[in-house]
Amino acid sequence: MTIPVPMQLLLRLALFLLFAATPVFAQVPGLTLDSGTEAEAAEPASGQAIDDLVRILQDDAARAALIERLQQAAPAEAAPEAPPDLSIARQLAEYTRSIAEGASSTAQALGGAIVNIRDAFSGTLNADYDILQSVLVGLAIVAVGLFGSFFILRLITIPLIARIESRLGGRSLVARFSGLCLAALVDAASVLVAWALGYVLALNTGTTAGGHMGINQSLLLNAFLVVEMTKLVFRVVLMPRFASLRLLPVTDENAAYWSFWAARIISLLGYTFMFVAPVLTSSVGRAAASAVQVLVMATAIIIGIIIVLQNRDDVRKWLTDLAGRRKFDGFGRVLVAIGQSWHILAIAYLLAILIAWFTNPNGALPFMLGATVQSVIAVVIGGLIVTFIGRFVSVGLRLPHDVKERLPLLETRLRAFVPRVMLIVRWIVIIGVVIAIGQAWRLFDFLGWIGSDEGLAAAGSVFSAALIVLGAIILHVVVASWVEYRLNTISGKVPTAREKTLLNLFKNAFTIALVVFGLMLALAQIGVNIAPLLAGAGVLGLAIGFGAQKLVQDIITGIFIQFENVMNEGDVVEAAGRSGVVEKLTIRSVTIRDLSGTVHLIPFSSVDQVSNMMRGFSFHVAEIGVAYDSDIEGVKQAMHDAFARLMETDHKSEILDDLDMQGVIAFEASSITVRARIKTLPGKHWAIGRKYNELLKVIFAERGIEIPFPHITYVQGGEARASGRVLHPDGDALPKPANAD
Numbered sequence: 025m026t027i028p029v030p031m032q033l034l035l036r037l038a039l040f041l042l043f044a045a046t047p048v049f050a051q052v053p054g055l056t057l058d059s060g061t062e063a064e065a066a067e068p069a070s071g072q073a074i075d076d077l078v079r080i081l082q083d084d085a086a087r088a089a090l091i092e093r094l095q096q097a098a099p100a101e102a103a104p105e106a107p108p109d110l111s112i113a114r115q116l117a118e119y120t121r122s123i124a125e126g127a128s129s130t131a132q133a134l135g136g137a138i139v140n141i142r143d144a145f146s147g148t149l150n151a152d153y154d155i156l157q158s159v160l161v162g163l164a165i166v167a168v169g170l171f172g173s174f175f176i177l178r179l180i181t182i183p184l185i186a187r188i189e190s191r192l193g194g195r196s197l198v199a200r201f202s203g204l205c206l207a208a209l210v211d212a213a214s215v216l217v218a219w220a221l222g223y224v225l226a227l228n229t230g231t232t233a234g235g236h237m238g239i240n241q242s243l244l245l246n247a248f249l250v251v252e253m254t255k256l257v258f259r260v261v262l263m264p265r266f267a268s269l270r271l272l273p274v275t276d277e278n279a280a281y282w283s284f285w286a287a288r289i290i291s292l293l294g295y296t297f298m299f300v301a302p303v304l305t306s307s308v309g310r311a312a313a314s315a316v317q318v319l320v321m322a323t324a325i326i327i328g329i330i331i332v333l334q335n336r337d338d339v340r341k342w343l344t345d346l347a348g349r350r351k352f353d354g355f356g357r358v359l360v361a362i363g364q365s366w367h368i369l370a371i372a373y374l375l376a377i378l379i380a381w382f383t384n385p386n387g388a389l390p391f392m393l394g395a396t397v398q399s400v401i402a403v404v405i406g407g408l409i410v411t412f413i414g415r416f417v418s419v420g421l422r423l424p425h426d427v428k429e430r431l432p433l434l435e436t437r438l439r440a441f442v443p444r445v446m447l448i449v450r451w452i453v454i455i456g457v458v459i460a461i462g463q464a465w466r467l468f469d470f471l472g473w474i475g476s477d478e479g480l481a482a483a484g485s486v487f488s489a490a491l492i493v494l495g496a497i498i499l500h501v502v503v504a505s506w507v508e509y510r511l512n513t514i515s516g517k518v519p520t521a522r523e524k525t526l527l528n529l530f531k532n533a534f535t536i537a538l539v540v541f542g543l544m545l546a547l548a549q550i551g552v553n554i555a556p557l558l559a560g561a562g563v564l565g566l567a568i569g570f571g572a573q574k575l576v577q578d579i580i581t582g583i584f585i586q587f588e589n590v591m592n593e594g595d596v597v598e599a600a601g602r603s604g605v606v607e608k609l610t611i612r613s614v615t616i617r618d619l620s621g622t623v624h625l626i627p628f629s630s631v632d633q634v635s636n637m638m639r640g641f642s643f644h645v646a647e648i649g650v651a652y653d654s655d656i657e658g659v660k661q662a663m664h665d666a667f668a669r670l671m672e673t674d675h676k677s678e679i680l681d682d683l684d685m686q687g688v689i690a691f692e693a694s695s696i697t698v699r700a701r702i703k704t705l706p707g708k709h710w711a712i713g714r715k716y717n718e719l720l721k722v723i724f725a726e727r728g729i730e731i732p733f734p735h736i737t738y739v740q741g742g743e744a745r746a747s748g749r750v751l752h753p754d755g756d757a758l759p760k761p762a763n764a765d
Contacts, residue, residue, distance in 0.1 A: 166222055170219070215256060
């Protein structure tokens with residue numbers, strides 16, 4: 025009988041279901057499957073199975089029985105899942121159940137490990153000792169050659185590293201780093217050469233000679249390479265034998281201590297898990313390998329606990345000293361608290377690693393070790409960055425001498441600005457370390473969140489806002505430095521008083537505008553709607569305008585004063601009854617320092633007039649009083665001669681015109697006043713007037729010209745003259761002379 029192709033496909037599908045549910049077909053009438061022939065019946069291409077299936081399908085009763093059995097064997101329709109119970113009681117029950125299951129798994133793992141140890145030492149494990157003996161012989165040959173050559177190479181490399189230390193050790197940081205790199209290369213070369221010699225020996229000796237090597241020799245060589253390279257890293261970092269090349273601030277005793285224990289633990293774990301356990305698994309059995317792993321892991325944890333207890337007091341003292349350097353601030357108190365109980369946390373962590381390995385060595389232990397390594401790397405990198413920032417801030421920023429001459433205030437500005445930025449960077453680094461640790465221990469999925477649309481949007485907003493703030497700060501420093509450069513007389517052209525005033529006003533106005541717009545743009549970047557802020561600012565400005573009329577008057581008057589250029593910085597003015605030098609001008613007030621050095625802050629609302637004594641030119645007005653019997657022409661000539669001597673001094677360049685002699689201007693009670701004027705540069709008339717008065721006094725004294733001053737004349741009365749008594753200058757009355765009438 026020929027079966028159509030669709031029917032053949034249907035038969036093949038039914039045949040697959042038939043052998044997937046063999047117990048069902050065993051009870052079908054007319055179909056007998058012997059248990060001894062089940063393996064043969066399991067072949068899809070068996071012709072007998074196809075014939076039996078065809079016979080069942082042709083028989084109505086057998087076909088109906090087969091359909092009924094298949095319906096009974098088919099899984100029932102899944103009932104709709106009930107919504108999850110999110111109550112606190114249900115969540116607590118789930119949590120306690122997971123804890124109980126984990127504890128049970130741990131107990132079972134511990135029990136299995138104990139059984140494996142007992143079987144390994146009681147000899148009940150099945151093992152082919154002939155194979156084990158041959159394996160051990162081949163491994164012994166490779167191990168002797170490998171470790172023997174490495175020992176000899178170490179004897180050669182240690183003197184080489186000592187010579188490197190004698191030449192480069194103890195010098196500058198660059199020289200020490202170069203010597204450290206050379207020492208690391210020499211040490212690594214010894215490891216690689218020994219590893220290569222071991223491979224050559226494994227390929228040409230023992231039962232595997234002739235260019236082929238066993239897997240066990242390869243395991244030993246690879247374990248040697250990984251373990252010794254890891255130990256090399258610790259030797260390079262600590263340098264226990266060569267202190268002059270050591271970069272870390274560690275004592276010789278501590279370097280030797282940590283190098284010793286790190287080498288033992290790395291060798292113990294590395295050779296056990298990478299070499300001994302795989303060899304025992306293939307040669308003796310999984311139970312023996314598990315027993316050895318249990319012993320080694322427990323030994324390593326015990327060694328770790330011993331190391332923690334040995335260093336408990338040293339670490340506590342070190343953390344307390346760090347807190348003392350920080351004067352026991354918030355972070356210092358945290359360090360003290362950690363120092364009191366750090367050993368308990370460390371021991372608990374080591375025991376957790378041991379329990380995790382017993383429970384799930386293929387999953388939990390690699391996760392904890394990987395998370396630990398990532399956390400240590402994050403802490404080390406963050407610590408190095410924070411230390412570098414701290415040293416950079418403590419050393420300070422120093423600019424070149426020529427830059428300091430051109431911009432004398434830039435270094436001070438940067439010293440005030442850079443530490444704040446470095447403090448922000450320090451906190452960003454600390455937050456990054458915390459995020460890295462949380463990501464390593466899967467406390468949260470920061471990378472997954474940052475890769476999502478929401479994370480990218482949030483990170484982009486924060487980054488944009490930070491860039492805006494940083495750009496505003498840099499722009500402020502640039503503009504302030506440019507204004508400082510324009511006002512510096514050393515850099516080039518001497519700025520005028522007007523330039524000083526306008527540049528300082530521009531710097532103040534630019535700073536205020538930059539702060540306002542920078543803050544608004546930064547808030548807009550992080551999602552804050554600044555429209556209500558702008559509207560509120562307008563309403564607030566209107567309220568201030570109505571409530572602070574004096575402030576508005578100050579600003580409006582200041583704007584007009586600046587617009588009309590009435591006064592500038594450095595001018596000598598009189599405003600609101602105060603005279604002095606203008607030291608500072610803002611849009612609201614003027615700061616004046618008077619002759620005695622007193623500083624007066626005068627708001628523009630109290631200024632009704634400004635008298636500027638330094639515009640265009642100045643006059644020294646010399647009003648000289650002489651006696652009535654003086655020769656006026658002689659006085660005028662003396663004043664001209666004094667001016668001629670003045671022109672021979674350094675003040676000649678400050679005098680703009682000849683002496684303006686105006687003559688007699690007043691008759692006083694005891695003197696005649698003669699006036700003359702000297703035209704000078706703005707603000708120079710005070711110094712020129714003082715010098716002119718000195719010269720004029722000298723000439724008057726030379727020529728006998730009297731400058732009147734108050735005199736007191738005593739006139740004796742008639743009775744005193746008649747009695748012959750006259751008043752002595754000392755006040756005593758003297759008798760009249762004998763020859764007096």
